[in-house]
Amino acid sequence: MKRQDIIELAELVRIDFTDDEIARLEKEIPSVLQYVSAVQKIATDVTEVDPGLRRNVLRSDEVVSTKPEDVEALLDSAPVREGRYIKVKKVLNVD
Amino acid sequence: MLTKYPTISALRNAYLSGNYTPIQAVADAFAIIDEKDKEIQAFLELYREEAKHEAVLATERLKKEGDNAPALLGVPIAIKNNILIKGKKTTASSKMLENYVATYDATIIERLREAGAIFIGATNMDEFAMGSSTENSAFMTTKNPYDTKRVPGGSSGGSAASVAMGAVTASIGTDTGGSIRQPASYCGLVGLKPTYGAVSRNGLIAMGSSLDQAGPLTRSVLDAEIIHCVMAGLDPKDATTIAPDTYPDVPVKQSYTIGVPRSFFEQGIDTSVMKVFDEQLEKLAKAGHKIEDIELPLFEQGLAAYYIVMPAEVSSNLARFDGMRYGLSEDGDTLREVYGKTRATGFGAEVKRRILLGAYVLSSGYYDAYYRKAEAVRSMMRKELTDMFQKVDLVLTPSAPTPAFVVGEFSDPLSVYKQDIFTVPVNLTGVPAISVPADHVEVEGKALPVGMQFIAPHQGESRLFDIGIRAHDKIQGL
Numbered sequence: 001m002k003r004q005d006i007i008e009l010a011e012l013v014r015i016d017f018t019d020d021e022i023a024r025l026e027k028e029i030p031s032v033l034q035y036v037s038a039v040q041k042i043a044t045d046v047t048e049v050d051p052g053l054r055r056n057v058l059r060s061d062e063v064v065s066t067k068p069e070d071v072e073a074l075l076d077s078a079p080v081r082e083g084r085y086i087k088v089k090k091v092l093n094v095d
Numbered sequence: 096m097l098t099k100y101p102t103i104s105a106l107r108n109a110y111l112s113g114n115y116t117p118i119q120a121v122a123d124a125f126a127i128i129d130e131k132d133k134e135i136q137a138f139l140e141l142y143r144e145e146a147k148h149e150a151v152l153a154t155e156r157l158k159k160e161g162d163n164a165p166a167l168l169g170v171p172i173a174i175k176n177n178i179l180i181k182g183k184k185t186t187a188s189s190k191m192l193e194n195y196v197a198t199y200d201a202t203i204i205e206r207l208r209e210a211g212a213i214f215i216g217a218t219n220m221d222e223f224a225m226g227s228s229t230e231n232s233a234f235m236t237t238k239n240p241y242d243t244k245r246v247p248g249g250s251s252g253g254s255a256a257s258v259a260m261g262a263v264t265a266s267i268g269t270d271t272g273g274s275i276r277q278p279a280s281y282c283g284l285v286g287l288k289p290t291y292g293a294v295s296r297n298g299l300i301a302m303g304s305s306l307d308q309a310g311p312l313t314r315s316v317l318d319a320e321i322i323h324c325v326m327a328g329l330d331p332k333d334a335t336t337i338a339p340d341t342y343p344d345v346p347v348k349q350s351y352t353i354g355v356p357r358s359f360f361e362q363g364i365d366t367s368v369m370k371v372f373d374e375q376l377e378k379l380a381k382a383g384h385k386i387e388d389i390e391l392p393l394f395e396q397g398l399a400a401y402y403i404v405m406p407a408e409v410s411s412n413l414a415r416f417d418g419m420r421y422g423l424s425e426d427g428d429t430l431r432e433v434y435g436k437t438r439a440t441g442f443g444a445e446v447k448r449r450i451l452l453g454a455y456v457l458s459s460g461y462y463d464a465y466y467r468k469a470e471a472v473r474s475m476m477r478k479e480l481t482d483m484f485q486k487v488d489l490v491l492t493p494s495a496p497t498p499a500f501v502v503g504e505f506s507d508p509l510s511v512y513k514q515d516i517f518t519v520p521v522n523l524t525g526v527p528a529i530s531v532p533a534d535h536v537e538v539e540g541k542a543l544p545v546g547m548q549f550i551a552p553h554q555g556e557s558r559l560f561d562i563g564i565r566a567h568d569k570i571q572g573l
Contacts, residue, residue: 006451009451009454009455009458010451012454012458013410013414013438013450013451013454014417014431014434014435014438015435015438015439015442015447015450015451016435016436016438016439017439017447018439021444021447025447025448025451028448028507028508029448029451029452029455031507031509032402032452032508032509032512033452033455033465035398035399035402035509036399036400036402036403036456036465036469037399037464037465038396038399039396039399039400039403039465039468039469039471039472040464040465040468042393042396042468042472042475043468043469043471043472043475045471046463046467046468046470046471057334059331070198070199073198074198077195077196077198077420077421077422078419078420078421079418079419079421079424080424086419086420088419088430088433089427089428089429089430089432089433090429090430091430
């Protein structure tokens with residue numbers, strides 16, 4: 001794993017790391033990966049992965065709770081609120 | 096004040112006999128906190144006014160209802176701060192949620208309330224439940240009441256310390272890879288990790304969603320059973336909760352065949368812990384149980400699979416902290432800048448490390464080599480364990496390889512991760528396990544508690560309570 005790999009991963013996870021942090025991760029991540037790579041020797045055949053318990057968990061498509069005070073509390077948790085909207089920076093940039 | 100820190104049943108008897116009231120219990124809880132918590136630092140926030148008010152109501156209600164009062168009426172309880180209580184700060188010990196106020200009650204909070212529990216305060220933890228010592232809390236490190244140089248364990252370290260210091264009768268923690276059982280072991284308590292799906296996760300701040308379960312930290316196994324029964328059960332708000340008959344019945348027996356995976360204990364385990372463990376085996380044999388050496392080769396590889404599956408789930412779950420809807424938000428010129436700065440400021444080092452690791456094992460090109468293999472190992476482990484439970488009734492291990500370690504003792508992540516070697520396979524396979532105090536070991540003039548972990552088949556909680564009550568409560572006169 002190279003410095004560039006860490007920088008690319010940092011972009012994927014949307015965290016602005018400092019140079020010190022990157023230098024530390026460059027050492028720590030490969031040592032953990034080396035440890036966990038033991039799984040590759042155990043699971044040589046992975047054609048069948050047990051999906052665990054499966055059943056229908058869908059409920060009927062009905063509105064169950066929109067008490068006005070709940071809506072207010074949720075909107076109030078947002079860093080920037082405008083009326084009944086949460087305000088964020090522009091998502092799409094069209095030139 | 097009672098002469099001895101009570102169990103739930105002792106507290107209830109004192110209430111019913113009229114010798115003691117919830118008003119006194121809550122006053123005593125805060126008196127102990129005021130005396131000790133400056134040093135121990137178990138609590139992030141105290142709910143003084145609400146608790147006093149609830150105590151008055153509980154005292155009146157006990158007078159009227161007597162023995163018909165609900166199971167936890169007037170019992171002072173502490174709650175790990177990753178469990179939502181409406182109107183209260185729920186921080187997960189992270190700067191990301193330092194000022195976040197919960198907008199609803201977790202299902203388990205609703206159930207505990209209905210059973211009459213009084214919430215005393217919110218307890219410290221490792222940030223987002225990632226750690227084994229509370230040293231990863233963004234706010235403070237909780238100390239072990241048995242030796243304040245040492246950690247209480249983690250991630251539910253504040254919950255464990257709050258009971259061990261005598262402030263509350265019980266506390267609630269969450270366990271993703273050992274976060275209830277290891278602090279229970281370090282603090283001389285009982286700690287239960289229920290079967291995956293037994294207890295609703297609605298209102299818990301998610302870490303590893305296929306691994307997380309909430310459970311009690313208590314002074315007796317019976318107390319753990321009482322609290323577990325209040326919290327457990329199907330919940331329409333958590334689709335992964337299971338009906339009571341989902342798995343084959345796990346009956347309680349006169350005597351048990353207990354499997355001991357001895358080859359698992361060869362590396363990195365403290366000799367004092369091993370000595371205590373062997374003494375307990377002898378006692379169990381004398382009590383009529385059959386002790387059998389077993390091999391669980393895949394179980395021993397659990398930690399490797401865990402440190403792939405868990406970070407993968409962490410990186411997905413923590414993607415929601417984006418500075419847009421709630422929690423910390425750092426300003427920036429673009430959306431991308433808000434994300435990057437918020438997550439850089441809000442998350443601590445361990446959380447960032449796991450998010451990055453998770454993104455790596457899930458990324459295209461590495462998914463097959465890591466995540467897919469780890470899930471395959473997990474399936475194989477489940478089968479190995481199910482087969483083993485055809486031969487033995489319970490599996491027994493130490494809860495942790497050492498007694499509580501000294502604050503700051505570990506600097507590299509991998510050596511801390513290895514503290515969870517006996518507990519993570521339980522989460523990966525979804526079975527229930529209980530850590531029960533075994534004995535104390537003498538370290539630098541202090542008596543440090545050491546626990547042992549009983550593991551049962553899926554939905555075998557009643558078997559865990561049965562063996563636990565016989566191996567601990569009865570012997571301790573609880």
